[in-house]
Amino acid sequence: MLFLYLMSLLALVIQAVFVTLAIAAGLYYLAELVEEYTVMAKYIITWTVIITASLHIGLIIFEDIPLHLNILGLVQQSLHGVLLRQFPVVRVTSATFIAAVVVLVTHHYFAFQFFGAVYFSFSEVLSYFTLCLWVVPFALFVSLSANDYVLPTTGTEKQPLLGDNNVVTDYLSRKSKRYSLLSFFSFAKESILPQRTKKAF
Structure with missing residues (x-):
C-alpha cells in the first residue's frame, strides 16, 4: 500500500x-x-x-449575487475598455492601469468573501471567477508583449530627446530594455532548454 502511495506522489x-x-x-x-x-x-x-459586462448585467437580473460584486465587475470592465483605447500600448504606470489592478484585487476580495459565506457548487464558483474576473485581465497580460513592437511616432506623449537623439534612437534605446511575457519565455527557452547546433559540412 505504501509503495502504491509513493507511486501516486511521483x-x-x-x-x-x-x-x-x-x-x-x-x-x-x-x-x-x-x-x-x-x-x-x-x-x-x-x-x-463587452461579453463580460453583459454577464454581469445578466447576474444582476437573474441571480442573487450581491449588487456590489457586479458593480465592481462593471467598473473593472469599463477600466479595461479605457485601457483598450491605446492598445497595444499599455502603460503600467498610468492611473487607469493602477485603478484597474486595484479594482481587480478588491473584486477578488469581495468575491472570495461572498463565495466563502454562501454555498455554490465548485463549477459555479469557478465559472464566476473565470468569466467575470480572469478572462480579460489574462488577455491583457498576454498582450503586454505586443507593446514592444509598436513603431515610434512623433505624436507620442514623450517628446523626442534634444541633441543627437531623435524619435527612432530614443525608441531603440528603450526597446533594448524589454520586460514582457514573450521576452521572459524566450530567455527561459534559450537558457534552460538545450540548443541544437547545425553541423557545417
Whole structure:
C-alpha cells in the first residue's frame, strides 16, 4: 500500500510538470499570436470586455449575487475598455492601469468573501471567477508583449530627446530594455532548454 502511495506522489509530480510546461507553451504561443495580429487581438479583447459586462448585467437580473460584486465587475470592465483605447500600448504606470489592478484585487476580495459565506457548487464558483474576473485581465497580460513592437511616432506623449537623439534612437534605446511575457519565455527557452547546433559540412 505504501509503495502504491509513493507511486501516486511521483505520478502527481510528473503530471504537475507536464501541466506547467503545457501552460507555458500555450502562453508563449498566445503572446506570439498577439504580437503578430495586434488588430485582431484588440478586436477579440474588446468583444470579451463587452461579453463580460453583459454577464454581469445578466447576474444582476437573474441571480442573487450581491449588487456590489457586479458593480465592481462593471467598473473593472469599463477600466479595461479605457485601457483598450491605446492598445497595444499599455502603460503600467498610468492611473487607469493602477485603478484597474486595484479594482481587480478588491473584486477578488469581495468575491472570495461572498463565495466563502454562501454555498455554490465548485463549477459555479469557478465559472464566476473565470468569466467575470480572469478572462480579460489574462488577455491583457498576454498582450503586454505586443507593446514592444509598436513603431515610434512623433505624436507620442514623450517628446523626442534634444541633441543627437531623435524619435527612432530614443525608441531603440528603450526597446533594448524589454520586460514582457514573450521576452521572459524566450530567455527561459534559450537558457534552460538545450540548443541544437547545425553541423557545417
